[in-house]
Amino acid sequence: MPTELSELGEFELIKELTGDVELTNVSTIKGIGDDAAVIAAGNDAMVVTNDLLVEGIHFDLMYTPLKHLGYKSVVVNLSDVYAMNAIPEQITVGIALSSKFSVEAVNQLYDGIKLACKLYGVDLVGGDTTSSLTGLMISVTAIGRAPFDKVTYRNGAKENNLICVSGDLGGAYLGVQILEREKRVFKENLGAQPKLDDYTYVVGRQLKPEARKDVVEKLNELGVQPTAMIDISDGLSSELLHICTQSKVGCRVYEDKIPVNKETENVAGELNIHSLTAALNGGEDYELLFTINMNDYDKIKDVEGITVIGHITNESEGYNLINNQGMPIKLKSMGWKNFNE
Amino acid sequence: MPTELSELGEFELIKELTGDVELTNVSTIKGIGDDAAVIAAGNDAMVVTNDLLVEGIHFDLMYTPLKHLGYKSVVVNLSDVYAMNAIPEQITVGIALSSKFSVEAVNQLYDGIKLACKLYGVDLVGGDTTSSLTGLMISVTAIGRAPFDKVTYRNGAKENNLICVSGDLGGAYLGVQILEREKRVFKENLGAQPKLDDYTYVVGRQLKPEARKDVVEKLNELGVQPTAMIDISDGLSSELLHICTQSKVGCRVYEDKIPVNKETENVAGELNIHSLTAALNGGEDYELLFTINMNDYDKIKDVEGITVIGHITNESEGYNLINNQGMPIKLKSMGWKNFNE
Numbered sequence: 001m002p003t004e005l006s007e008l009g010e011f012e013l014i015k016e017l018t019g020d021v022e023l024t025n026v027s028t029i030k031g032i033g034d035d036a037a038v039i040a041a042g043n044d045a046m047v048v049t050n051d052l053l054v055e056g057i058h059f060d061l062m063y064t065p066l067k068h069l070g071y072k073s074v075v076v077n078l079s080d081v082y083a084m085n086a087i088p089e090q091i092t093v094g095i096a097l098s099s100k101f102s103v104e105a106v107n108q109l110y111d112g113i114k115l116a117c118k119l120y121g122v123d124l125v126g127g128d129t130t131s132s133l134t135g136l137m138i139s140v141t142a143i144g145r146a147p148f149d150k151v152t153y154r155n156g157a158k159e160n161n162l163i164c165v166s167g168d169l170g171g172a173y174l175g176v177q178i179l180e181r182e183k184r185v186f187k188e189n190l191g192a193q194p195k196l197d198d199y200t201y202v203v204g205r206q207l208k209p210e211a212r213k214d215v216v217e218k219l220n221e222l223g224v225q226p227t228a229m230i231d232i233s234d235g236l237s238s239e240l241l242h243i244c245t246q247s248k249v250g251c252r253v254y255e256d257k258i259p260v261n262k263e264t265e266n267v268a269g270e271l272n273i274h275s276l277t278a279a280l281n282g283g284e285d286y287e288l289l290f291t292i293n294m295n296d297y298d299k300i301k302d303v304e305g306i307t308v309i310g311h312i313t314n315e316s317e318g319y320n321l322i323n324n325q326g327m328p329i330k331l332k333s334m335g336w337k338n339f340n341e
Numbered sequence: 342m343p344t345e346l347s348e349l350g351e352f353e354l355i356k357e358l359t360g361d362v363e364l365t366n367v368s369t370i371k372g373i374g375d376d377a378a379v380i381a382a383g384n385d386a387m388v389v390t391n392d393l394l395v396e397g398i399h400f401d402l403m404y405t406p407l408k409h410l411g412y413k414s415v416v417v418n419l420s421d422v423y424a425m426n427a428i429p430e431q432i433t434v435g436i437a438l439s440s441k442f443s444v445e446a447v448n449q450l451y452d453g454i455k456l457a458c459k460l461y462g463v464d465l466v467g468g469d470t471t472s473s474l475t476g477l478m479i480s481v482t483a484i485g486r487a488p489f490d491k492v493t494y495r496n497g498a499k500e501n502n503l504i505c506v507s508g509d510l511g512g513a514y515l516g517v518q519i520l521e522r523e524k525r526v527f528k529e530n531l532g533a534q535p536k537l538d539d540y541t542y543v544v545g546r547q548l549k550p551e552a553r554k555d556v557v558e559k560l561n562e563l564g565v566q567p568t569a570m571i572d573i574s575d576g577l578s579s580e581l582l583h584i585c586t587q588s589k590v591g592c593r594v595y596e597d598k599i600p601v602n603k604e605t606e607n608v609a610g611e612l613n614i615h616s617l618t619a620a621l622n623g624g625e626d627y628e629l630l631f632t633i634n635m636n637d638y639d640k641i642k643d644v645e646g647i648t649v650i651g652h653i654t655n656e657s658e659g660y661n662l663i664n665n666q667g668m669p670i671k672l673k674s675m676g677w678k679n680f681n682e
Contacts, residue, residue: 002443005472014470016444017451021458021465025430027486028464037466039431039484042383050433050467050482056474057437089366090380092391094480096398102343103357110358117362123369124362125378126391129355131346132478133397139435139480141391143380145368 011333033246034154035083035230036144045151047144049080055135062186063179063194066105068207070112073138076233078120079211079286081144083231085152087216090125091117094139096132109138120213150225152290157228157247161291161312164226166215166305168259169236170275173282174267175199175206181271201263209286215306216288222299226290237280238333239289241319247291250317251331253310255324280321280331352674374587375495376424376571377485386492388485390421396476403527404520404535407446409548411453414479417574419461420552420627422485424572426493428557431466432458435480437473450479461554491566493631498569498588502632502653505567507556507646509600510577511616514623515608516540516547522612542604550627556647557629563640567631578621579674580630582660588632591658592672594651596665621662621672 008016014032023031029045030038036049053059053073061069074091081088093113097106117124122142182194196203211231219226228247230239236258244251260268260275268275291312292300300306313320319331349357355373364372370386371379377390394400394414402410415432422429434454438447458465463483523535537544552572560567569588571580577599585592601609601616609616632653633641641647654661660672 002445005438005440005442005444005447008444010470013444013447017447017470018465021455023464023466024462025464027430028466031464031466032468037431037433039387039466041387042385044383046380046382046387048431048433048467048482048484050435050469050480052435052437052469052471052478052480054437054471054473054478057472089368090378090389092378092389092482094391094393096393096395096478097346099346101346103346103349103354104343106346106354106358114362121365123364123366123372124359125364125369125372125380126389127373128391128393128480129351129358130393130395131398132395134475137393137395137437137473137478139391139393141389141433141482143389 030153035080038084038151041145043147044145045086045148047081047084047086047146047151048141049077050139050141051077051080053138055137060183062183064207066108067112070109071116071208073140074113074116074122075209075211076286077140077142078122079231079233081142082211082213082216083229083288084144084146085150085216085226085229086144086146088120088122088142088144090123090143092125092141093127096130096137098132098134098136101136120211152226152229154228154230154243155246157243157249157291157312159249159312159314160294161227162294162297162308163240163251163253163291163310163312164300164306164308165236165259165287165289166212167285167287168261168264169232169285169287170260170268170278170282171202171205171264172209172284173278174264174271174273175202175204177271177273178203178267179206199267201261202267206284209284211286212288218303224292224296224299226292229288229290232285232287232289233283235281235283236289237331241331241333243289243291244319248315250313250315250319251310252313252317252320252322254322257307257309259307371494376421379425379492382486384488385486386427386489388422388425388427388487388492389482390418391480391482392418392421394479396478401524403524405548407449408453411450412457413548413550414481415454415457415463416550416552417627418481418483419463420572420574422483423552423554423557424570424629425485425487426491426557426567426570427485427487429461429463429483429485431464431484433466433482434468437471437478439473439475439477442477461552493567493570495569495571495584496587498584498590498632498653500590500653500655501635502568503635503638503649504581504592504594504632504651504653505641505647505649506577506600506628506630507553508626508628509602509605510573510626510628511601511609511619511623512543512546512605513550513625514619515605515612515614516543516545518612518614519544519608520547540608542602543608547625550625552627553629559644565633565637565640567633570629570631573626573628573630574624576622576624577630578672582672582674584630584632585660589656591654591656591660592651593654593658593661593663595663598648598650600648
């Protein structure tokens with residue numbers, strides 16, 4: 001009996017496929033298992049990461065402008081490079097697209113790709129362009145650079161480290177809920193104009209996320225070297241568990257510390273979704289989650305856009321969220337489950 | 342009126358999309374326009390290349406075993422690295438696949454990927470695994486390394502250089518013709534076993550190509566630095582034109598020198614296809630096409646599997662094939678035309 005893909009989650013599937021991979025080249029510093037691979041490049045480390053965006057899975061062209069899509073496809077990869085505490089310098093872009101797209105449409109997609117390159121100081125150096133039978137697929141590979149001792153992995157968190165997060169969480173998830181709602185209204189009532197004016201923040205978080213270049217630069221400027229770092233693509237809960245399991249530590253974070261934007265809060269109320277759920281499990285916020293030595297607290301405490309949400313504990317204490325009633329709740333990974341949908 | 346993709350070929354589309362790309366980072370040595378991008382990495386150059394393989398466009402799962410497909414998806418990328426005279430050391434693999442695939446099927450695909458990694462000494466260091474609505478898409482990024490002065494571009498060919506090709510040409514194209522024929526027979530006469538015993542060479546060239554690691558190693562061992570090099574993925578004619586236009590030179594190659602395997606010749610006869618056409622325009626042979634200084638002729642003349650097929654001329658003489666009747670024929674690019682199909 002063949003095993004269906006839906007019986008495994010993404011992480012189990014990757015483990016199944018690549019668990020026996022051996023690294024043989026001296027230039028390979030870090031393989032599968034972090035935000036990016038790390039390769040020796042003279043005095044520097046080069047980090048390399050690849051992400052696919054697939055039509056119908058990662059984006060819906062009914063409400064995703066192609067320029068935004070191009071921009072986002074670059075940004076989500078740069079976010080992985082920043083999560084290694086490295087600076088992205090090059091990308092390659094592979095696209096497969098069906099003949100339903102016009103040259104003008106593909107140009108819009110590339111306008112977004114080139115805009116992201118310009119704003120983040122990255123060079124588009126290569127790729128592949130091919131046709132597909134159906135739909136659009138974008139594969140971006142981002143390459144970044146950092147001095148060896150600056151590269152930050154997921155496995156360096158230590159007991160009593162502070163757990164920090166950049167920006168605010170949950171917005172991107174609520175943005176896609178609003179877009180899906182307006183899409184339903186549009187379909188049921190052909191021609192109904194989508195009402196998005198009251199949702200510019202959350203919709204923007206979904207359609208045009210940014211990578212936290214500024215946070216990596218700020219930490220460097222302040223002389224703060226994170227002990228572990230990851231970007232939040234699958235939701236705070238899942239990412240925090242990656243850091244904890246790879247660092248062999250536990251954690252304690254506090255509901256009342258988790259940063260949520262005011263509009264995100266309002267939209268959550270309107271949609272009858274707990275904003276904490278959106279922050280923990282929503283994903284696609286592309287904020288940075290990182291741990292720092294307690295000694296560095298004074299350096300970051302007044303930095304706008306960095307919030308301390310808890311601390312690292314001994315592994316035996318497990319992965320705990322303290323809710324607003326003071327009760328500990330076990331954190332679970334509720335991330336990516338595409339094959340189950 | 343939107344412009345249809347089919348109005349442009351692959352190369353025109355790439356030019357349209359990326360013609361205005363500017364390179365801003367000092368670490369970027371070479372961007373779009375060669376077999377791979379080149380990035381500074383200490384004393385070495387790092388080369389990076391990305392290729393997509395899309396179901397229904399690049400492969401047909403009716404006759405492509407998944408293990409072979411995994412193997413080929415790696416090999417076609419390594420071929421681009423060797424074409425830069427570099428040694429591949431790492432790959433990342435992104436796959437998008439629909440729920441029609443079982444875990445066992447994906448494992449077969451990865452068995453092929455891992456086998457290619459093992460045989461070519463390459464580390465699988467990362468990637469992405471996601472679902473798709475339909476079919477299978479594989480995106481491989483390969484990273485290689487070479488001393489700066491060894492990296493070989495398409496634009497270095499000089500007048501009077503000798504034009505060399507490795508192995509033999511046209512086989513992969515005839516292989517796919519045989520596979521398509523047997524597929525039609527199978528469909529018309531359900532259950533008819535495909536007859537492939539007499540076609541093992543050409544079918545193997547299509548389903549399980551190899552990258553010419555051995556040729557790059559041999560040239561290095563002999564102290565021969567090619568002046569220009571490219572891998573033959575779109576057919577000899579198209580690749581030779583890339584070298585000539587980028588080097589601003591002309592060429593003269595001879596039909597009777599173009600290496601064609603005996604079985605390829607026989608199959609061509611059986612299928613009523615001119616074997617020269619298969620060699621010039623068939624593609625997917627993944628042999629290396631390169632130019633060398635005339636002084637190096639003695640070093641390579643007795644090397645098995647390297648054939649001198651002509652020489653580089655002044656640009657004003659154009660791109661000529663001298664056929665077996667001694668008549669010059671203008672070479673044309675007949676490569677990739679997926680969007681037209």
